[in-house]
Structures are given as C-alpha cells and as structure tokens.
Amino acid sequence: MRKNHTKRERLKRKSDINRVFHEGKAVSCTGVRLRFVPNNLQYNRVVFIPVKKFGNAVERNLVKRHAREAYRQEKDRFTCGGKDIAVLFYPGKKYDFWERREQLLYLFTKAGIISKKSFAD
RNA sequence: UUAACAGACUGGGUGACCGCCGGCGUAUGAAUGUAUACGCUGGAGGAAAGUCCGGGCUCCAUAGAACAUGAUGCCGGGUAACUCCCGGGGACGAAAGUCACAGAGAGUGCCGCAGAAAAUUACCGCCCGCAAGGGUAAGGGUGAAAAGGCGAGGUAAGAGCUCACCGCCCAUCUGGUAACAGGUGGGGCAAGGUAAACCUCAUCAGGAGCAAAGCCAAGCAGCAGAUGGGUUGUUCGCCCCUUAUAUCUGCGGGUAGGCUGCUAGAGUGGAUUGGUAACAAUUCACCCAGAUAGAUGGUCACCAUCUACAGAACCCGGCUUACAAGUCUGUUUUUAUG
RNA sequence: UGGCCGAUAGUGUAAUGGUAGCACAGCAGAUUCUGGUUCUGCUUGUGAGGGUUCAAAUCCUUCUCGGCCAG
Numbered sequence: 121m122r123k124n125h126t127k128r129e130r131l132k133r134k135s136d137i138n139r140v141f142h143e144g145k146a147v148s149c150t151g152v153r154l155r156f157v158p159n160n161l162q163y164n165r166v167v168f169i170p171v172k173k174f175g176n177a178v179e180r181n182l183v184k185r186h187a188r189e190a191y192r193q194e195k196d197r198f199t200c201g202g203k204d205i206a207v208l209f210y211p212g213k214k215y216d217f218w219e220r221r222e223q224l225l226y227l228f229t230k231a232g233i234i235s236k237k238s239f240a241d
Numbered sequence: 242u243u244a245a246c247a248g249a250c251u252g253g254g255u256g257a258c259c260g261c262c263g264g265c266g267u268a269u270g271a272a273u274g275u276a277u278a279c280g281c282u283g284g285a286g287g288a289a290a291g292u293c294c295g296g297g298c299u300c301c302a303u304a305g306a307a308c309a310u311g312a313u314g315c316c317g318g319g320u321a322a323c324u325c326c327c328g329g330g331g332a333c334g335a336a337a338g339u340c341a342c343a344g345a346g347a348g349u350g351c352c353g354c355a356g357a358a359a360a361u362u363a364c365c366g367c368c369c370g371c372a373a374g375g376g377u378a379a380g381g382g383u384g385a386a387a388a389g390g391c392g393a394g395g396u397a398a399g400a401g402c403u404c405a406c407c408g409c410c411c412a413u414c415u416g417g418u419a420a421c422a423g424g425u426g427g428g429g430c431a432a433g434g435u436a437a438a439c440c441u442c443a444u445c446a447g448g449a450g451c452a453a454a455g456c457c458a459a460g461c462a463g464c465a466g467a468u469g470g471g472u473u474g475u476u477c478g479c480c481c482c483u484u485a486u487a488u489c490u491g492c493g494g495g496u497a498g499g500c501u502g503c504u505a506g507a508g509u510g511g512a513u514u515g516g517u518a519a520c521a522a523u524u525c526a527c528c529c530a531g532a533u534a535g536a537u538g539g540u541c542a543c544c545a546u547c548u549a550c551a552g553a554a555c556c557c558g559g560c561u562u563a564c565a566a567g568u569c570u571g572u573u574u575u576u577a578u579g
Numbered sequence: 580u581g582g583c584c585g586a587u588a589g590u591g592u593a594a595u596g597g598u599a600g601c602a603c604a605g606c607a608g609a610u611u612c613u614g615g616u617u618c619u620g621c622u623u624g625u626g627a628g629g630g631u632u633c634a635a636a637u638c639c640u641u642c643u644c645g646g647c648c649a650g
Contacts, residue, residue, distance in 0.1 A: 130534085131534090132533095132534065137534080167534070169534080176290095176551070176552090177290095177551080177552055178550095178551055178552055179551095180552095181537095181538095181552065182538085185261090185537080185538045185539090186538075186539085188260090188261085188538080189260075189261095189538055189539050190539090192259090192260065192261090192538095192539090193259090193260090193539080217538085217539065217540095
C-alpha cells in the first residue's frame with residue numbers, strides 16, 4: 121500500500137468536526153487527547169488540532185507536521201472501515217518526532233483503531 | 242590591542258530516499274467541471290510579527306465647498322505617499338552622539354505644600370520724617386520657578402538711573418535657495434513658567450475595508466416601523482432613483498459549497514549616467530509561494546557545528562519590537578560604569 | 580485576517596497633573612467562659628520600559644497580557 125496522506129483523507133468540514141466532538145468517544149494520555157466516531161466511508165479521516173494556547177505559530181505547525189508524518193508512516197497497520205478522528209494537543213513538555221510517534225501509536229491502539237497484534241510487531 | 246557606540250550584510254550548505262501544495266505537459270476514464278497515474282518545474286522572512294503610520298486596489302451613483310474633528314510642526318531635497326529617508330542649521334553634551342526643534346509680545350486656564358508675594362508682589366529690611374505718611378527693591382529666608390547677570394559710577398537709601406562686557410529685542414548690511422550665521426547702529430529690558438493644557442498660525446486628510454467587491458449553484462418565511470430616500474460628524478450645493486411591486490431601519494428565517502478578486506509588481510538582479518546623498522533616468526537579463534481548518538516534514542551521509550528569533554493569507558513603502566553565530570565599514574575618549 | 584477597547588491592594592471599584600481612597604478579605608488587640616457579631620489598629624498598590632513636566636495612576640510613546648466585534 122502506498123504511504124501517502126492526501127486531502128481526501130483529512131477531516132475538513134466544520135460540521136464533521138463538531139460531530140466528532142459532540143458524539144465521539146475519547147481516549148487520552150499526557151498532553152494529547154484523541155476523539156473518534158464512525159463514518160460511512162471506506163477510509164479514515166483525521167485532523168490534528170493544537171489548542172489555541174499551544175506556543176506560537178511555528179510550534180503549532182511543527183506538531184501538526186510531526187503528527188501527520190507519523191500517521192502517514194503507520195497508516196497501513198490500521199483496521200479497515202471508516203472512522204473520523206480528531207487529535208488535540210495541549211501545551212506542556214516538548215517532544216521530538218519519535219516521542220510523538222510512540223504517543224500516537226499508544227493512543228490509536230487504546231482506541232482500537234490499530235489491532236494489538238500489529239502493534240506487537 | 243581591547244572596549245563602547247553607529248551603520249550595512251549573511252541567517253546553515255550539498256547529495257539520496259519517502260511524503261505535502263501549486264503550475265505545465267502526456268495518457269486513461271469521464272463529459273465539458275474534474276479524477277487518477279507518470280514526467281518536468283516552483284514552494285515562507287529579515288523581521289513574514291506588532292498593526293504604529295503612509296499608499297495602491299475595491300465598494301459607497303458621480304464629482305465639489307465650508308465648518309467641526311484629527312494629524313504634522315527648524316530649512317531644503319527625495320518619494321505614489323508618509324509619524325519615513327537624505328543633506329544642512331540650531332540647542333545640549335568632554336566626545337562618538339542625542340533632540341515631537343513653530344508661537345507664551347492674540348486670548349483663556351492652571352501653578353499643590355512652603356513662602357510676604359506664584360502675577361500688576363512687599364513680611365523682615367534700607368532711607369527721609371517727631372509722627373502720620375512717603376521713597377525703595379541692594380540684602381534675608383521659601384520654592385522647581387521670585388522682575389536680565391557681574392563689576393564700576395551714582396544716591397538720603399536705592400534703582401539700566403548711567404557706563405563697560407555678556408545676554409535679550411528692533412532696524413539695517415553682507416554670505417546663503419532657505420533655516421541661519423556674522424557685522425554695524427539703536428533701545429534701555431518689555432515685567433515668571435506651562436502649548437506632550439485649551440488654543441493661534443501654516444500644511445495635509447470623505448468613509449469603510451479582500452470576512453472589500455462581483456458571479457454561479459443550493460436553500461428558505463416572512464413580520465414590524467418610517468416617509469421621501471440616496472456615500473461620512475454637521476450644513477450647503479450638484480445630480481441620480483422613486484411616489485409604493487419604491488427606499489431605508491429593526492427583528493426573524495435560510496445557506497455557509499464553488500469560482501473570480503489572487504499575484505508581472507511604485508517587481509528582482511547587473512551595468513552606465515546625473516546627484517554630496519536619499520534617489521532618479523536609460524539599458525540588458527529574469528519570472529521568483531499563492532494555501533483556504535490552511536501546504537516545507539521524516540530518515541541517512543559528509544562538511545560546518547549544537548544552529549537564534551520566528552511561518553505568507555489582497556499587495557507594496559516605512560517605523561517599532563524579537564534575534565544564536567558570524568562578516569565588513571566607520572567613529573570615540575579623561576584606557577573608561579563608556 | 581481586519582476593526583476596537585481595557586489593565587489601580589488577595590477581590591470589586593474611586594481619584595481636575597499636586598499626600599493613591601472606599602468596601603470586603605487577611606493579621607493583631609479589646610469585648611466574651613468560648614465562637615460569632617461589634618469596636619480599634621496594622622499590612623498588602625497604579626501591567627513593564629522610555630519620554631514631557633518642578634512633579635505623572637493621569638499626558639505622549641514602545642512593548643506585554645486580557646477582552647470584545649465582523650462570516
């Protein structure tokens with residue numbers, strides 16, 4: 121499977137995002153919170169949102185880029201079936217790319233989007 | 242040499258792989274929109290920031306005038322324009338340098354406490370006089386500030402009352418485009434300060450802002466009020482639309498999808514010419530982000546070295562603020578708490 | 580993105596350029612057998628830097644932080 125992450129696989133509409141926030145379930149760890157809700161499509165859609173007080177514009181962009189890169193690399197492990205996912209980042213300790221990647225993998229496993237078997241690999 | 246100050250500049254580089262956004266081309270499906278694949282190509286800054294100024298652009302039907310309000314404030318130049326820049330002058334400072342630097346002799350206001358008195362002053366003083374009263378402002382203390390300064394003459398005591406020097410004002414001459422500088426002559430000195438208090442004078446400004454504005458698609462439900470209404474704080478003038486299926490105001494309902502605006506520009510780089518300079522003109526070459534929940538990231542290698550401040554959102558010119566490390570130029574003196 | 584406001588004790592809120600007040604809270608004392616009420620006293624201050632002025636919370640300016648409006 122090709123490891124890309126295009127516009128189609130992003131969550132863009134305001135109404136869709138509101139649906140995730142109002143109807144979705146949540147899992148969280150330090151500094152990160154993940155919300156998800158099923159959709160009717162064949163693929164997942166995801167959005168990464170640093171909160172308003174997360175540093176300055178450069179730091180907010182960097183977090184989004186790291187998260188998007190981690191999501192892209194690990195995309196093929198995900199279970200099929202559509203889910204809309206929103207990931208929120210809160211200010212606190214600064215993490216590098218690899219720490220962010222571990223964090224996100226942990227959260228996706230906890231939410232049942234990645235099966236535990238594939239995470240063990 | 243070091244330090245300080247001022248100014249200008251750079252703001253990690255090269256290669257490989259995987260990915261993101263735009264443009265062009267080809268192919269396939271599709272049907273006039275676009276989707277997918279491949280190839281080529283472009284992809285954040287000196288401050289993109291703060292939004293403190295100035296303009297372009299768009300709309301307010303079009304173009305005006307006066308007042309109000311606001312801004313600026315030595316002179317000359319530059320510029321599309323400017324709270325900007327360059328050059329010159331003045332004041333202050335030992336110097337490099339710094340300075341919102343018009344007017345207090347048009348008017349109004351304010352100047353706490355202290356002090357006799359904070360604006361048409363007289364407490365203690367000094368002098369004349371028996372006293373009543375008068376003449377004075379040298380000395381005293383207060384305060385941020387107290388009626389030109391210092392010296393000599395003069396006088397009852399004093400006083401620009403007189404004189405020299407300095408300061409101030411007026412007239413005039415010379416140099417300079419001008420601000421201003423210098424010289425000559427005269428006045429005897431106007432009765433403090435504050436304009437970053439109101440104000441006066443001169444100059445300049447219509448308002449709103451790309452969520453402006455226009456088009457397409459989808460969708461919905463109207464109701465109430467005002468009569469003339471229509472760009473702004475007010476008024477005038479001019480003109481435009483319309484006498485109700487009109488215009489304006491308020492409340493409510495619906496949609497928040499796409500396209501244009503959207504990047505070839507007061508553009509960037511080089512050369513020549515003019516100018517002290519800011520800058521301008523001519524010519525040659527180049528095309529250099531255009532996202533729309535918002536594109537630049539990850540891994541590896543080498544060199545350098547621990548890499549700061551920080552992310553375009555209609556576009557430019559400035560100012561201000563943040564900044565690791567490094568380069569260059571100039572200036573300074575009492576060799577230094579600058 | 581564009582436009583517009585504000586910042587005063589721990590909290591809320593005053594102050595013509597001239598000694599920064601008031602209320603609640605806090606602390607100490609008095610009253611009471613003890614606590615409360617009440618009374619007395621004290622402490623805690625102009626968001627940061629620079630300028631104008633004899634003197635700035637106030638005037639000017641540059642930052643910082645917070646808030647509001649516009650689809």
